Amino acid sequence: MSGKVYLVGAGPGAADLLTLRAARLLSAADVVLHDALVQEDVLALAPQARKIAVGKRCGKHSTAQRFINKMLVAAAHTNQVVVRLKGGDPMLFGRAQEEIDAxxxxxxxxxxxPGITAALAAGADLKVSLTQRGLARSVSFLTPRHGAEEQEAEWLRAALAADTAVFYMGAGQLEQIAQALLTGGKPAHTPVAIVENASLPHARQWQTTLANLARFNVDAWAGPAVIVLGEVVATAQAEEWAKLQHIS
Amino acid sequence: MSGKVYLVGAGPGAADLLTLRAARLLSAADVVLHDALVQEDVLALAPQARKIAVGKRCGKHSTAQRFINKMLVAAAHTNQVVVRLKGGDPMLFGRAQEEIDAxxxxxxxxxxxPGITAALAAGADLKVSLTQRGLARSVSFLTPRHGAEEQEAEWLRAALAADTAVFYMGAGQLEQIAQALLTGGKPAHTPVAIVENASLPHARQWQTTLANLARFNVDAWAGPAVIVLGEVVATAQAEEWAKLQHIS
Structure with a gap:
């Protein structure tokens, strides 16, 4: 007789952006297997559970994922309530399918x-709606691919076609992203916002244009960041704009 | 001296998919202006607040929106804590920008x-990850446009380019959506899932292919629905598939 596994979205970072259901499950959990990015005060919602960090940040993905799958199955064999806590939403860039299959x-x-995904937290932080009547009827969430050019075409097409594009896990490739979008015909003046650590007290925001995006010093990153690209970004209120750091 | 307005995502429907922050704000609210789609048990989280339904379902959008903007401003002038409760996430298809500007x-x-948007609740209900390694690196959320063909091209391009496309507010236009996608070159065998009332006990799910989507009887709709299109849909586990109603 096995226990039940809950694949739970931990949200963008702020502990009070967890759902009520997530908080209830954490308080009832026997064991919590969590990503490296999950904040301490989120884990504090599961005071009685054994906590196991299974997160991976950059590299060695495949091996790590197979190991996580095995740990999940093993945990369900010896616990009633197993929470697999994933940053953001499990079904967006969370590799949930591999765990579901296992x-x-x-x-x-x-x-x-489900959980609050980083793009929505970024929109809330920027006070910019990702869709807007007459300006943006579609928004794409995507992650750029390392490597060969024909693979690049996959994400590029989606980024070019959507009115608003939000890049996940792209902070290390700003120059490549900007170059590909410009070559693909996206106007150089397209407004861009970058939100790092969305929803957290130490969140940082920058605004720029596609033309200047490549110049941004990526050494400055201190946490996960999303890049929001599209005309909606320019509709931020002046007082919000004034708070952002400019890249130019 | 005005109060403060909180534009709060009510999530997809289930009351326990609100965030902890949303629940806290509702309990502290003096007044709650809410969409028509917000469930009763969500509103019950604000027992002391005056509740005003300002939602609109279909038609007469512009006039209604200007009226809501005015009501929000007026409410802030006479209350300390004003919650504007919107279905899903405020920054996705919620017309938040117009209220922000006002x-x-x-x-x-x-x-x-931020709140849980319907697409993520649908992914959770279907137990299908919207992005998957090697299969889907991009997902588009979009809403089809009524009317002229040149306007149709806007959403169509985004829907065709993304690996996974999720349509909001498209349930009344299944035939037009299917026809446009097929004409645009999307393969007829592309898997499609429809989730109505995602996250709620009376949720219903269907699965089909793009070729058969147009035949679906829209009179059957009893609540808001999202349409999920893409190869990821086919990765649903057999036992999940078996629960879905087939359209063919």
């Missing part, structure tokens, strides 16, 4: 609890 | 609290 193959009951 | 113009302090 749990299904092992006939373990599971449930997915 | 609040800024009236020099009223405001804050945006």
């Amino acid at each position: 749990l299904s193959a092992a006939h373990i009951e599971f449930e997915v609890v | 609040l800024s113009a009236a020099h009223i302090e405001f804050e945006v609290v």
